[in-house]
Amino acid sequence: MDIEINGYDRRALLNDVLQAVAESKTNINAVSGRSDKNKMATINMTVAIQNVAHLQRVVDRIKQITDIYAVRRIMN
Numbered sequence: 001m002d003i004e005i006n007g008y009d010r011r012a013l014l015n016d017v018l019q020a021v022a023e024s025k026t027n028i029n030a031v032s033g034r035s036d037k038n039k040m041a042t043i044n045m046t047v048a049i050q051n052v053a054h055l056q057r058v059v060d061r062i063k064q065i066t067d068i069y070a071v072r073r074i075m076n
Contacts, residue, residue, distance in 0.1 A: 001049045002074035003059070008067040009041035017043055017068075020061045026054070044074070 005017055014033055021028055030046040049055045059071045 001055065002044065002046050002076065004070075004072050004074050005041075005043040005045065005062060005068060006070045007041050007043075007065070008069070009035040009039045010067055013041055013065075013067060014043060016065050017045075017062060020065055021045070021047060021058060024054075024058045024061050026058050 007013055014031075018028065018031070027048040028045060029048060031043065032045075033041060033043040035041045047058065049058065055073070059073075062068060062071045
């Protein structure tokens with residue numbers, strides 16, 4: 001499942017996101033990130049999700065991170 005995470009680009013933001021996902025016992029299959037000139041970071045991540053409750057736990061955990069503005073599921 002693909003998710004997109006938006007936030008303020010600061011040092012260790014990606015590390016914090018990866019740690020939050022790992023703490024929720026979720027495998028990460030792919031990750032990419034970029035930042036624009038306005039310091040907006042976009043992280044795209046493919047994660048192995050078991051069910052809707054699992055997805056909600058992962059999203060809720062990421063949203064607790066400082067400087068994260070939005071987390072959304074990407075529908076292909």
